[in-house]
Amino acid sequence: MKNILIIGGGTGGCIVANTLAKKLDDDEAQITVISASEQHHYQPGWLYVPFGREDARSLTRPVRSLLKKQINLLIGKVEQLDNENQQVILDNGDTVTYDYLVIATGSVPCPQDIPGLSEGGNHFYTEKDSFALYQILQEFRGGKVVIGVGGLPYKCPVAPLEFTFLFEEFIKEKGLRDKTEITYTFPLNAVFNIPSVAEVAEPILQERNINIETFFNLEEVKADEKKALSLEGTELDYDLLIMIPPHRGVPFLQGHDIADAKGWVKTNKQTLHAGDHKNIWALGDTTDIPISKAGSTAHFEGPVIAKQIVADIRGQELGEDCVYEGHVMCFLETGYSKASIIDFDYSSPPVLKAPNALMHYQKMAFNKAYWYLIPTATI
Amino acid sequence: MENVVITKESDARGSFCPGPLMELIRMVRDAEVGDVLAVISSDAGSQKDLPAWVAKAKHELLGQEDVDGAVKFIIKKTH
Numbered sequence: 001m002k003n004i005l006i007i008g009g010g011t012g013g014c015i016v017a018n019t020l021a022k023k024l025d026d027d028e029a030q031i032t033v034i035s036a037s038e039q040h041h042y043q044p045g046w047l048y049v050p051f052g053r054e055d056a057r058s059l060t061r062p063v064r065s066l067l068k069k070q071i072n073l074l075i076g077k078v079e080q081l082d083n084e085n086q087q088v089i090l091d092n093g094d095t096v097t098y099d100y101l102v103i104a105t106g107s108v109p110c111p112q113d114i115p116g117l118s119e120g121g122n123h124f125y126t127e128k129d130s131f132a133l134y135q136i137l138q139e140f141r142g143g144k145v146v147i148g149v150g151g152l153p154y155k156c157p158v159a160p161l162e163f164t165f166l167f168e169e170f171i172k173e174k175g176l177r178d179k180t181e182i183t184y185t186f187p188l189n190a191v192f193n194i195p196s197v198a199e200v201a202e203p204i205l206q207e208r209n210i211n212i213e214t215f216f217n218l219e220e221v222k223a224d225e226k227k228a229l230s231l232e233g234t235e236l237d238y239d240l241l242i243m244i245p246p247h248r249g250v251p252f253l254q255g256h257d258i259a260d261a262k263g264w265v266k267t268n269k270q271t272l273h274a275g276d277h278k279n280i281w282a283l284g285d286t287t288d289i290p291i292s293k294a295g296s297t298a299h300f301e302g303p304v305i306a307k308q309i310v311a312d313i314r315g316q317e318l319g320e321d322c323v324y325e326g327h328v329m330c331f332l333e334t335g336y337s338k339a340s341i342i343d344f345d346y347s348s349p350p351v352l353k354a355p356n357a358l359m360h361y362q363k364m365a366f367n368k369a370y371w372y373l374i375p376t377a378t379i
Numbered sequence: 380m381e382n383v384v385i386t387k388e389s390d391a392r393g394s395f396c397p398g399p400l401m402e403l404i405r406m407v408r409d410a411e412v413g414d415v416l417a418v419i420s421s422d423a424g425s426q427k428d429l430p431a432w433v434a435k436a437k438h439e440l441l442g443q444e445d446v447d448g449a450v451k452f453i454i455k456k457t458h
Contacts, residue, residue, distance in 0.1 A: 152401055187404075189431050190398050215435045217404055231404065232436040290398060 002029040002313055007078055007088065008104030009035025009063035012284035012298030014375035016102050019306035022377065023069040028313055032072040032096065034088070035063045036105075036250075037230060040368050043312070044295065046158050047333070048128035050137050051170045054367075056127045066375040078252050083277060100279050100309050103265055105253065107155050107285035107293055111245040114150055115379060120223030121150070121243040124163065136240065137170065142179025143239030146228055149186050150218040151246025153264075155285050155293040158332045160184075160244050161192060161201050165335035167242075168208045182209075183236060185216035185228075185243075197332065197342060200352045204334055218243060247293070249286060264288035270323045272305055279312075281300075281305045291346075292328045299374055300327040331363040340365050357367065383441055383453060386414035392449050396424035400432055402443040403454065407438065408430065410456045429454075 004020060006013045014117060016034050024031075039060045048054035049296055064073050076090040087097045109125045111117040114252045124130040147164045164184045171180050184191065184205055191205060191212060193196040217231040221241065228236045228243070248254060249263020258274045266275045267287035274280040283305060284298030304324045311318050312365045326346030332355070341361040344350035353359075373379045387406060391399040399420035406416045418429065429452050433440045441454040 152397065188400065189428050189435075193397055215432055230409065232432075290394065 001027060002099040003032045003097060004029050004089065004102070004309060005098035006031070006033045006102040008102075008106060008284075008286070009033055009040055009073070010035065010106050010284070010298075011375060012104035012106075012286070013102070014040065014066050015299060015377045016104065016283070016306050017071050017301035018066075018068055018375070018377035019303055020309060021071050023306060023310045026070055030072065031070070032074060032098075033063070033067060034053060034074045034076060034078060034090070034096065036075075036077045038062055038064070038075050040052060040066055040375060042154060043125075044159075046124050046127065046130035046365055047156075047162055047166070048165075049127075050124050051166055052134060052138075056131050057311055060127070060178065061371060068373070078250075080252055081256060083256070083258065083280065088281075091265055097193070098279075100312070101281070102305055102309075103274065103280065103282040103286050104251070104284055104292045104298065105250040105286050107247040107372075108243055108250060109154070109245040110248050112148075113246050113248075114218055114221065114243075114346060116221030116223050117150060117218070117227075117243060119219035119243060120228075121241045121245070123244050124159075124244060125155070125216070125244060130237040133242070140171070140174075140176070140240065141152070142171075143177045144181045145181045145184070145240045145242070146185065146236050146238040147242045148184055148213070148216060148218070150243040150245070152187055153293055154244050154247045156330075157292050157294065158192070158197065158330060160186075161197075162333040163242065164210060165208070166333060168210060169335040181211070183211040183213055185213040185218075185230075185236070187215070187217045189214050194344075194350060196350050196352055200332070200355070201334075204355075208335075222257065232373070247285070253286075260288060262310040269326070271308070272324055281308070291326055292330070294328060294330055295374070296330045297328050300324065300329075302377070331359065331366070333360065333363060337361075383415055385417045385453065386410065388417040388419070388451075390419045392419055392421040394420075394422065396422050396428065398422070399425045400419045400428050403429060403452070405433070407436070407454075407456055412456055412458060414456050416456065417451050418454070419446050419449050424441045425452070426450065 042059045044058040070202035080089040102255040190198040219231040253259040265282035283301040285293040334355040338355040340355040342350045443452040444451040
């Protein structure tokens with residue numbers, strides 16, 4: 001019987017584990033998930049927490065409750081991956097061996113990578129930080145607000161744009177719009193890295209009188225002076241700074257042979273193999289594939305990996321559906337109960353429809369249906 | 380460009396926007412003032428984005444050279 005080890009109890013890890021559990025008989029493989037947390041978070045929901053539209057506590061469920069009963073769950077942090085001996089070592093000293101390994105450890109916001117950002121900046125990319133920002137917005141009475149992307153790469157790529165739109169709506173409803181100046185920043189020469197998304201988002205920012213500062217690569221935050229400085233020499237004064245920190249892979253991957261210095265696993269963009277290792281795969285935020293770091297990416301990648309593992313265990317030929325074609329689909333909330341959908345793959349750039357109410361309510365429904373459909377690998 | 384001594388060069392061919400630009404930004408962050416950096420890009424978007432970023436950041440674009448159909452951008456870190 002083969003040992004399949006999946007590191008990560010997030011979206012990608014749960015999808016791969018549950019897909020394998022459905023496809024394989026109990027005597028074909030033992031499936032084990034190692035999760036650093038007992039809880040699985042629906043991270044896209046954190047976007048709404050600062051505005052009081054979601055309660056952070058309702059965006060979490062036990063990982064155990066999302067996994068089929070035959071899947072073994074270990075709670076612990078991986079400290080070392082010893083791929084030569086096909087084993088991982090946990091922080092409690094335990095060793096777990098594998099025949100097949102799937103790395104779904106996600107990404108970590110690292111405000112400490114930019115001087116002063118931890119002290120002067122806020123964000124909504126963790127449960128704790130999204131709730132802290134809720135408390136700040138409750139007390140907000142107007143001023144200069146800078147919202148942006150502090151460094152690439154980062155996950156949920158459209159979330160900073162969505163936050164900007166929702167923030168503008170939020171302060172308008174509070175009667176603070178004329179007391180508030182909003183500036184949106186982005187590291188590239190556009191408001192987003194996908195041109196068709198930028199073409200939709202930029203006019204909305206302009207219509208809502210939101211300043212745009214492109215080519216803004218955050219270099220330093222002077223918290224005591226309330227200034228955000230860019231590598232390009234731009235200096236922005238702020239009363240409230242909301243900056244998405246640059247991200248890294250998890251610590252045990254940073255500098256490992258299978259990853260780069262920042263911990264992104266060197267991943268084949270079609271097979272999702274980690275480098276030349278035929279029994280190791282990576283998916284979701286974990287990879288170095290130049291594609292959106294988003295739950296949707298993991299959703300479409302997971303079945304590709306599961307099919308390869310099943311085929312290998314059974315000695316079957318790989319089918320054409322064992323290749324990831326770069327499919328990503330996500331919503332773009334534009335505020336005022338409207339949204340658009342972004343759907344693309346490696347060969348087809350996204351074509352966005354004008355934001356409308358139907359897509360917004362689809363997104364609201366998806367937020368609730370997530371628990372039943374996605375980590376359980378129902379769709 | 381024959382007299383220019385390149386301090387550090389990065390081959391970003393095969394990487395798409397914003398890869399080559401982010402590679403240049405990473406190199407500028409790590410470089411000393413006065414260093415000459417080179418990035419080779421095969422991405423068409425780099426033709427516009429790299430010179431625009433160099434101008435915005437007030438560094439100096441010393442030149443562009445053809446390298447087997449790709450473009451080598453040579454940049455001096457000025458501050």
